[in-house]
Structures are given as C-alpha cells and as structure tokens.
Amino acid sequence: MHMSDVIKRDSTTFSFEFFPPNSENGWNQLEATITELTQLGPSFVSVTYGAGGSTRTKTHDLVSRLKEREALDPVPHLTCVGHDHAEIHEILTRYAKAGISNILALRGDPPVEDSSEDPFKHFPYAADLIGSITEFNRSGAHPDPRGFSIGAAGFPEGHPETPNTLTQMDHLKRKIDAGVEWLCSQMFFDNRMFLDWQERCRLKGIDVPIFAGIMPVTSLAGLKRMAELAAGTNFPAPLLRALERAGPDPENIERVGIHWATEQCLQLMDEGVAGIHFYTLNRSNATIEIYKSLGVVDSEQLRGR
Numbered sequence: 479m480h481m482s483d484v485i486k487r488d489s490t491t492f493s494f495e496f497f498p499p500n501s502e503n504g505w506n507q508l509e510a511t512i513t514e515l516t517q518l519g520p521s522f523v524s525v526t527y528g529a530g531g532s533t534r535t536k537t538h539d540l541v542s543r544l545k546e547r548e549a550l551d552p553v554p555h556l557t558c559v560g561h562d563h564a565e566i567h568e569i570l571t572r573y574a575k576a577g578i579s580n581i582l583a584l585r586g587d588p589p590v591e592d593s594s595e596d597p598f599k600h601f602p603y604a605a606d607l608i609g610s611i612t613e614f615n616r617s618g619a620h621p622d623p624r625g626f627s628i629g630a631a632g633f634p635e636g637h638p639e640t641p642n643t644l645t646q647m648d649h650l651k652r653k654i655d656a657g658v659e660w661l662c663s664q665m666f667f668d669n670r671m672f673l674d675w676q677e678r679c680r681l682k683g684i685d686v687p688i689f690a691g692i693m694p695v696t697s698l699a700g701l702k703r704m705a706e707l708a709a710g711t712n713f714p715a716p717l718l719r720a721l722e723r724a725g726p727d728p729e730n731i732e733r734v735g736i737h738w739a740t741e742q743c744l745q746l747m748d749e750g751v752a753g754i755h756f757y758t759l760n761r762s763n764a765t766i767e768i769y770k771s772l773g774v775v776d777s778e779q780l781r782g783r
Contacts, residue, residue, distance in 0.1 A: 479551050480579045481627035481660055484521050485687055491521035491753030496760055498536030507760060514762040516549045518769055524582055527555040545576055554578065557586025558601035566610050574620040582629040582662060583608045604630060605652045612657035632661040632688060634675035635710050647682045660686050662755050665693040668712050669745050687752035692742055694764040695735030697728060736764050740771040
C-alpha cells in the first residue's frame with residue numbers, strides 16, 4: 479500500500495524494522511518474530527540493506543517472503559553503496575513488478591573491506607539516489623501511477639559527518655526537494671531532542687510525516703552496541719540511573735528498557751507524532767510488551783478505527 483494511503487488509514491502508524499539474518503538459526507528466530515508481530519497488525523515493516531550493502535540479495539529475499547504474507551506490507555531499504563544507475567533501475571523494476579509500493583532511500587555505510595573504487599561513485603548522497611527513484615516514478619514503470627512512495631532517514635541528534643546543524647537541515651531539505659514524502663528518524667532516547675528537531679524541520683519547510691524511531695534497551699551489551707552504532711546518541715541520565723539501579727539482572731534491565739520506551743511512545747503519541755517505528759533487532763518480546771502497556775494490541779485499535 480502506498481505510504482500516503484497508509485497514513486490516511488492509520489491515525490498513528492506503528493511499524494517494525496527487520497534485518498536479513500546470516501544463519502539458519504537467525505532465519506528461524508526471525509520467522510518466529512514475524513509470526514508474533516504480525517498479530518499486532520503493523521502499518522508496515524521495513525527491511526534493512528546491511529552495512530555496505532552486504533545483504534542486498536537477502537534483503538530482496540526477505541522482502542519477497544514478507545510480501546507473500548497479506549498482513550504485512552514490506553518497505554525495503556535501498557542504499558547508494560556500490561550501485562550504478564542501471565543496477566538501481568533493475569532493483570526498482572523488480573520491486574515494482576512485485577507490487578512493492580514504498581522505498582526507504584539511504585546513503586548507507588561504506589563496505590568494511592578496503593576497496594580501490596569509491597562505493598559512492600555513482601550516488602554520492604542519498605538525495606542523488608532519491609532523484610533516481612523519482613525519475614523512475616516519472617517513467618511510468620510502476621503499476622501505481624504515483625510510483626514508489628520515497629522515505630528517507632532523519633537524524634534528531636545530528637549526523638556524525640555533518641556537525642553543523644544548519645547544514646544538516648539544508649541536506650535534509652534537499653532530500654525532500656528530490657522527492658521524499660516521509661521521514662523515519664534514527665533511534666533516540668530523549669524525546670526533547672526529537673520534538674525540537676521536528677519543530678526545526680517545520681521551520682525549514684519540511685512538512686512531510688515523520689516517524690519516530692524507537693529501540694528499547696534490552697541488555698547492557700545492547701546499550702553499548704547502540705552507543706557504537708549510533709555515534710552521538712544521547713542516553714539521558716535518568717535512563718542510565720534506572721539501568722544502574724536494575725543491577726546485573728538481565729530481566730530487570732529489560733524491564734527498565736521497556737518502561738522507558740513505553741513512556742517515550744506515550745508522550746510522542748500525546749504530541750501527535752505521525753508514527754512510531756520500532757527497531758526490533760528481529761526479536762518480538764520487548765515490542766509486544768510495549769504494545770500491551772500502550773493498550774493498543776489490536777490491529778483495529780492501532781489503525782484508529
């Protein structure tokens with residue numbers, strides 16, 4: 479379903495992110511997670527592309543699997559890394575024929591291994607990739623005359639490669655002007671940072687729907703990984719204090735993380751956020767517990783009917 483239709487249908491969108499596993503056990507875990515989360519009636523689910531585009535084939539496979547489930551609407555990530563224009567056109571054509579309606583366009587991370595070729599040679603920035611998708615839409619190659627609905631990433635706490643916050647907003651506005659219709663934020667733990675960034679977007683003339691990215695803390699090891707993966711993310715002192723009080727007990731730590739994420743979601747919903755996007759790490763327990771606390775475990779409730 480085209481994202482504009484999803485947003486019209488759902489008063490607040492609730493969505494999940496999955497990543498293609500690298501092992502058979504990982505696929506089994508993901509299948510179990512998908513089965514459980516399908517019952518919550520998500521507005522859509524996104525599928526990551528992997529660092530350096532390393533899982534691009536698996537991304538296509540997972541998108542196909544999800545598309546076969548009528549209750550799920552997959553939104554594949556697509557990055558600039560290592561692609562030329564012909565490859566992007568081929569991928570978009572394949573997705574269009576499969577009935578995929580939405581794309582989350584990202585610059586992506588460069589490959590870990592050294593390479594003499596610039597991985598961003600053909601698409602230096604996300605706005606360049608977005609422009610290419612917009613051209614595809616104008617060609618009429620998608621069965622929906624509107625083409626793909628294009629989403630992009632937003633960075634409430636700033637982008638590590640662009641310290642100047644005013645320049646960051648210029649870059650984001652360039653994505654919008656290139657054809658972006660909705661934004662999905664990076665994870666954050668301080669709602670004040672998100673709400674301030676959202677207001678700055680509006681001041682910049684960026685008035686597209688913005689989905690808030692939420693990732694509940696479920697372990698201390700996970701917290702450290704978050705800090706490494708999302709440089710610059712603010713972990714508020716009250717959250718760290720609560721985790722310290724939880725002690726070494728993994729269950730206590732998970733309960734604290736779920737409670738914090740639940741309070742984030744409640745406030746964001748009160749503030750009228752367009753949607754909440756859960757970074758699930760291919761696991762369902764924390765997300766299900768948050769839903770129970772929000773009182774919206776039924777898909778009809780989630781969709782504001």
